Every structure is written in structure tokens, then in C-alpha cells.
Amino acid sequence: MGDTLGHTVYYSIRIEQWEEFKSFIERICRGIGYDFVDNGDSILIIPECHNVEPLEIRMEGAGFVKTNLIEPCHSVYLLVLHSASSFGSVGVWED
Numbered sequence: 001m002g003d004t005l006g007h008t009v010y011y012s013i014r015i016e017q018w019e020e021f022k023s024f025i026e027r028i029c030r031g032i033g034y035d036f037v038d039n040g041d042s043i044l045i046i047p048e049c050h051n052v053e054p055l056e057i058r059m060e061g062a063g064f065v066k067t068n069l070i071e072p073c074h075s076v077y078l079l080v081l082h083s084a085s086s087f088g089s090v091g092v093w094e095d
Contacts, residue, residue, distance in 0.1 A: 005051070005068050006066070006068065007066070007067055007068050007069040007074070007094065007095070008064050008065065008066050008067070008094065008095050009064065009065050009067055009074070009077055009078065009081070009092065009093075009094050010062070010063070010064045010092070010093050010094070010095065011057075011062065011063055011064070011081050011090060011091065011092045011093075012061075012062045012090065012091040013057060013058070013060065013061065013062070013063070013081070013084055013088065013089070013090045013091075014059075014060045014088045014089050014090075015057075015059050015060065015084060015087050015088040016087060016088040017087040017088065018059050018087075020087060021084060021087040021088070022038060022043055024083070024087070025043060025045065025057075025080060025083075026038070026043075028080065029045055032076065033048060034046060034047050034048065034076075041058060041059055042056055042057060042058040042059070043056070043057050044056050045057070045077075045080065047073040047076070047077075048073075049070045049071075049072070049073035050070070051068050051070055052065075052066070052067050052068060052070050052073040052074070052077075053065045053066045053067070055077050055080065055081075057080075057081075057084070065077060078092065
């Protein structure tokens, strides 16, 4: 576990169909048991995994989230971020 601590996912995002995106992500979260918080101009995805930060996605901008490569949360976050391209544009990279 020591080798994985500190792994971060970075993203740049612009969602053009915000309401549709929020609805889609909320449905995904309900299906996999993650908490979903709608803050109006951002959403927050709160997973069950320990040592994984909640993922905050704004309608437009850049962000990052520390996943520490903990599965399944790391892969779910990648899937969520890449799925955003269906509603706008997104760039994702890891460190």
C-alpha cells in the first residue's frame, strides 16, 4: 500500500449539457452505492473507499483528486471523468 499513496488524477473539463450530466452521474452513483451531492454549479461524488478523496466536478474548470490507486474507486473516477466527454469535453491525466 505504501507505493500507491499519493497517486492523483488531474482533469480539465467543460460540460455543455450540465443538467443531463448531473442526472447521469447521480444515477451511476446510486447504482454503485456512492453518495452524490448536487451543489448547483458543481457535483460531489463520495465513495466508500478509504484513503480516496471525494471527486468534485464543476461545470467548467480544472481539478484534481487523490485516489491513491485504491480500487474500485480509482477506476470508477476515471470512468466518470472520461464519460463526461459525452456531455462536453474533458482531459484526464495521472501522477
